[in-house]
Amino acid sequence: MMSIIKIILGFICCLSFAMGVKASEREISVIPKPHSVVIQSGEFQFNANTLIVLHDHSEAYQKIATALSDRFIKSAGFSLKIKSSPDTVYTRNAIIFKNKAGMVDEAYQLEVNTDCITVFSSSPKGAFYALQTIYQLLPPQIFGQKQKNVKWSVPCVKIDDKPQFSYRGMHLDVCLHFFTVDEIKRYLDLMAMHKLNVFHWHLTEDQGWRIEIKKYPRLTEFGSIRKETVIGTHKSGFYDGTPYGGFYTQEEIKEIVNYAADRFITIIPEIEMPGHALAAIACYPHLSCGLEEKYEVATRWGIFPQVFCPKAETFEFLEDVLTEVMELFPSKYIHIGGDECPKSSWKKCRHCQNLIKILGLKDEFELQSFFIQRIEKFINEKGRQIIGWDEILQGGLAPNATVMSWLGEEGGIKAAQQHHDVIMCPHTKYYLDYYQADPNKELLAMGHLVTLQEVYDYSPVPEVLSDEEKVYIKGIQGCVWTEYMPNFKRVEYMAYPRACAISETAWTQEKNKNWKDFTSRLEKHFERLDQMGVNYCKTFNDVQIFTHKDGPYSNIVTMKVDAPDAIIHYTIDGTTPGIHSPVYSRPFVINKSVLIRATAFKKNKQIGKETQSKFN
Numbered sequence: 166m167m168s169i170i171k172i173i174l175g176f177i178c179c180l181s182f183a184m185g186v187k188a189s190e191r192e193i194s195v196i197p198k199p200h201s202v203v204i205q206s207g208e209f210q211f212n213a214n215t216l217i218v219l220h221d222h223s224e225a226y227q228k229i230a231t232a233l234s235d236r237f238i239k240s241a242g243f244s245l246k247i248k249s250s251p252d253t254v255y256t257r258n259a260i261i262f263k264n265k266a267g268m269v270d271e272a273y274q275l276e277v278n279t280d281c282i283t284v285f286s287s288s289p290k291g292a293f294y295a296l297q298t299i300y301q302l303l304p305p306q307i308f309g310q311k312q313k314n315v316k317w318s319v320p321c322v323k324i325d326d327k328p329q330f331s332y333r334g335m336h337l338d339v340c341l342h343f344f345t346v347d348e349i350k351r352y353l354d355l356m357a358m359h360k361l362n363v364f365h366w367h368l369t370e371d372q373g374w375r376i377e378i379k380k381y382p383r384l385t386e387f388g389s390i391r392k393e394t395v396i397g398t399h400k401s402g403f404y405d406g407t408p409y410g411g412f413y414t415q416e417e418i419k420e421i422v423n424y425a426a427d428r429f430i431t432i433i434p435e436i437e438m439p440g441h442a443l444a445a446i447a448c449y450p451h452l453s454c455g456l457e458e459k460y461e462v463a464t465r466w467g468i469f470p471q472v473f474c475p476k477a478e479t480f481e482f483l484e485d486v487l488t489e490v491m492e493l494f495p496s497k498y499i500h501i502g503g504d505e506c507p508k509s510s511w512k513k514c515r516h517c518q519n520l521i522k523i524l525g526l527k528d529e530f531e532l533q534s535f536f537i538q539r540i541e542k543f544i545n546e547k548g549r550q551i552i553g554w555d556e557i558l559q560g561g562l563a564p565n566a567t568v569m570s571w572l573g574e575e576g577g578i579k580a581a582q583q584h585h586d587v588i589m590c591p592h593t594k595y596y597l598d599y600y601q602a603d604p605n606k607e608l609l610a611m612g613h614l615v616t617l618q619e620v621y622d623y624s625p626v627p628e629v630l631s632d633e634e635k636v637y638i639k640g641i642q643g644c645v646w647t648e649y650m651p652n653f654k655r656v657e658y659m660a661y662p663r664a665c666a667i668s669e670t671a672w673t674q675e676k677n678k679n680w681k682d683f684t685s686r687l688e689k690h691f692e693r694l695d696q697m698g699v700n701y702c703k704t705f706n707d708v709q710i711f712t713h714k715d716g717p718y719s720n721i722v723t724m725k726v727d728a729p730d731a732i733i734h735y736t737i738d739g740t741t742p743g744i745h746s747p748v749y750s751r752p753f754v755i756n757k758s759v760l761i762r763a764t765a766f767k768k769n770k771q772i773g774k775e776t777q778s779k780f781n
């Protein structure tokens with residue numbers, strides 16, 4: 166009887182395959198999640214005769230087509246011929262890029278049927294994002310660096326997609342640690358894959374100045390090098406005794422700006438002022454309040470009292486620097502820092518105190534506001550706008566400034582209420598230098614734990630804002646401060662997969678976000694990151710154990726695992742957890758000294774590493 170059932174089931178299976186199988190939701194595992202996906206039957210298969218047809222053969226479209234063909238050469242071993250012929254009608258074995266007027270900026274429509282793929286967009290940006298989706302509809306090997314013999318097919322589907330936010334950013338600090346041109350390009354590639362479109366490049370700091378400025382060569386000759394680096398946390402007192410440095414030449418910066426532009430990524434450079442200026446002051450001490458004999462590039466992390474003094478020479482220096490910066494970076498926005506500027510030097514400085522009197526200012530906070538407003542005026546005159554961290558609110562916001570809200574949401578809320586644009590990146594959610602897994606098992610990181618789910622669940626538009634004010638929240642950004650990231654592998658580890666979660670909040674409408682659905686797509690997405698050799702954090706299948714103090718003699722234990730549909734088995738008797746051990750289903754109390762051991766399973770197979778947590 167069983168064998169007859171098997172034969173019938175097999176027959177149904179074959180029949181449905183012959184009729185064209187519908188791809189399951191699971192196969193459409195695009196991150197960030199598209200706005201609307203309608204799955205259809207069948208698939209489109211790429212081969213060496215597939216054409217790329219461009220109805221608009223401008224350079225931007227040519228570059229998109231070439232990128233697609235190059236990708237196939239690398240991973241499939243064949244190229245796709247590019248045809249720029251709006252007059253000839255192609256309906257078979259082609260991927261056709263068509264212009265469609267009136268679509269939202271960056272939006273695209275994608276229609277995959279068995280004969281051809283059609284992409285509609287009103288600009289190359291939309292076409293580029295459609296291409297990122299197509300890559301994710303292909304087998305993950307399309308992201309590989311070696312030729313693979315797989316079926317290069319895409320499920321038939323209709324996708325209508327557009328971004329939630331216009332600013333979808335990732336920040337990288339290259340000052341605390343330095344990364345090469347190729348590493349920056351890889352960072353940009355990963356951003357592009359996730360439809361992120363702003364790279365906030367943190368280029369100057371107390372611990373190193375990283376951008377060549379022709380008029381002030383000492384900035385890179387001396388300011389890019391610190392004599393040694395602290396070991397451990399900023400207050401350990403131990404140093405490695407090894408000089409550390411690096412900087413980007415202007416030619417390298419131009420190369421990176423162009424590389425980003427080809428991926429529709431705008432680079433916003435950050436030149437820190439008035440604080441975090443010690444590397445510059447070490448090169449040009451007259452820019453400080455002159456309270457010390459000697460200034461050195463910082464060798465440990467933190468905040469330093471040696472800040473720019475608001476005097477004519479300083480503004481001349483900063484305007485010269487910003488002039489060169491604006492020649493290199495075509496972005497509308499220039500980031501001027503503004504964060505963490507201690508006021509102790511200004512309090513002791515005769516010039517600063519005199520200036521406060523002359524200008525009729527209340528205090529040093531208003532002096533900071535004067536500083537920022539003066540710089541804003543200069544940047545606005547050049548047709549650009551400033552962005553600054555929360556602290557530019559101190560003493561009054563510059564008239565046209567955009568606020569990057571990192572201290573929490575308060576600064577962003579205040580700025581939106583004053584009708585200023587805001588980028589949300591609260592450190593408690595979007596600082597990717599914070600731990601993402603058990604701090605007792607991870608290498609040293611900053612702050613506290615910000616799990617993948619906490620990052621994913623963050624909703625960046627505060628409910629306290631009115632509908633009119635909410636419009637000022639222009640987007641979000643993941644921030645990667647690199648105190649504890651001495652190499653690029655570590656940057657990848659800390660940023661991914663949390664940056665995948667950020668990309669979904671940036672691109673996908675809040676109402677379409679769903680943690681469980683995200684995790685099931687992420688499982689597939691890991692195969693793509695594996696193909697690219699990304700060193701992402703791999704604790705997705707591991708159980709996380711948390712204890713919550715409930716009273717003097719009672720603790721509540723909770724457990725979770727990110728992998729969808731996983732079952733947690735645990736023990737508290739010292740034995741190895743297996744499929745016959747108790748299943749974790751809800752929080753429980755412990756009030757004695759025990760070792761909790763837990764492992765996640767799927768279909769009775771272990772999926773992650775065992776987690777242990779000792780409770781005393």
Ligand code: ACM
Nearest residue numbers: 504505554571646
């Ligand atoms: C910051 O983290 N100091 C912006």
Ligand code: ZN
Nearest residue numbers: 454474514517
């Ligand atoms: Zn001063």
